[in-house]
Amino acid sequence: MDSQRTEDSMLRLKIRSYAKEQRQVLRTFATDALRFGLGQIRSEIRELENLSAKDVCGLAARIKRRKHATSEDMYRLSHAFLQGNENISTFVGIPGAIQVLVKELSGANIQRQIDAAECFCNLSLGDAHVSEKITALAGSYLVTYLDGKEERLKRSCLWTLANLLATCTKAAKTLLKMQLVPKLWKLYTAPPDDLNKFQNDAGICLYLIATHTACAVSAVDRNYIMEHLHEKRPEDQGSEYFMYIIYQLNIVCSKHEQLSVQQAESLVNFFVGHVRSDWDTIYGVRVMSNLLARGEPQLLGSLATPEKFLNALNRLFALQESNLNYDLMRLLKNYLNLNIVDSNWLLEQLKVYA
Known part of the structure; x- marks a missing residue:
């Protein structure tokens, strides 16, 4: 449908813009590290914007020979990869090069991690074949570090996973x-404080899963x-992805999956508290339609006093x-079918614009 394609295009544009912003932040981190001499990065590094495939080959050969990569090596490689696919493909095509990075990622030195x-x-x-190789060799570490406390490491893992x-669907x-989904959901719903700043990053990862691999x-x-539906609040970061994720993963569609009163009411409260003119609105409407279609009025006590719901409609x-x-x-029809409010009163209060 045209409307579906438009919504998906808007969200893809939003995520691309967000990803670009985050990579700029990543480069700022690296520049600051260079400027202040953090880690083991030396100030003598020059001309990082002009690293070629030949330079990448030289770096790969050096880290393979040493079976170790210094912070300087990895800083140069990071900049080389940003400059284009040729440098990425060159590095991935050199047997054993990625394994050295995996060794540093899994080692005990936090800065080199x-x-x-x-x-x-x-x-x-x-490209996809690069994603497959990274996932096969380093995926378990990227996922495991989501449980860690080091902010920069965790954020880089989230960006990589995104x-x-x-x-790559296979990856x-x-x-x-x-166990990626529950780890992401914990980050997505964690109360924001000094240690929990990852709700938006986790939300994007969950959105991508819901878009590309929901069936898996x-x-x-x-x-x-x-x-754990009720743990996500409308005012939290990344809440604009919530209803899309719930809808795409068919969380409330099956009557075989029992919803508690708390879970159902949290969806209702999220819906009425998050109405706005944005790409996610239609998914909130669809989730609510599916919830009401279950025909379980005992789960919908918050709708028995319908003023907030009516205002949202x-x-x-x-x-x-x-x-x-x-x-x-469709949502209105399912609501009326529940017979929990006077239908005539409700229809009189509705303001449907032609």
């Missing part, structure tokens, strides 16, 4: 077998999301978007 993670972040900008999920399916998400992972009808109105009418 960070340097390696940032290397993988830029390396993951390559690149892998967006680029994504492999990552899903590593296990029943166990879907149940985990369903059981009127604000959505006021947008006068024809594609959205179709879904709104």
Whole structure:
């Protein structure tokens, strides 16, 4: 459908803009490290914007020979990977080169773990075969470090995972077998404080999973999301992805999956508290339609006093978007079928614009 393509295009544009911003931040981190001499990066590094495939070959040969990569080596490689696919393909084509980065990523030195993670972040900008190789050799570490406390390492892992999920379905399916979904959901719903600043990054990863590999998400992972629905609040970072993820993963569609009163009411509260003219609105309407279609009025006590719900419907009808109105009418029909409020009163209060 044209409307679906438009919504997806808007979200892809938003994510591309976000990813570009984050990579600029990543380069700023590296520049600051160079300026202040952090890690083991030396100020003598020059002309990083002109690293060629030949330079990459030389760097790969050096780290293979030493079976070790210094912070300087990885800083240079990170910049080389940003300069284009040729440098990425050259590095990946050299047997044993990635394994040295994996050794640093999995080692005990936290600074070199960070340097390696940032290397993988830029390396993951390559094509699908690059994503497959990174996932096979380093995927388990990237996922495991999501449980860690080092902010820069965790963020680089999230950016790398987002690149892998967006680029290669085979890599994504492999990552899903590593408990990725529950780890992402914990970060997505964690209360924001000094140690939890990853809600938006985790939300993008979950969005990419819902878009490209929803069918590969296990029943166990879907149940985990369903059981922890109420932990995501409308005011939190990344909340604009919430209803899309819930809809694409069919979290509330099956009557065989039992929703609690708390989970159902959290969806209702999220819907009425997050109405706005944005790309995610239609998914909130669809999730609510599916929830009401379950026909379980005992789960919908918050709708028995319908003023907030009615206000949300009127604000959505006021947008006068024809594609959205179709879904709104389906939502209204399912709501009336529950018979939990007086239908005549409700219809009198509605403001449906022609």
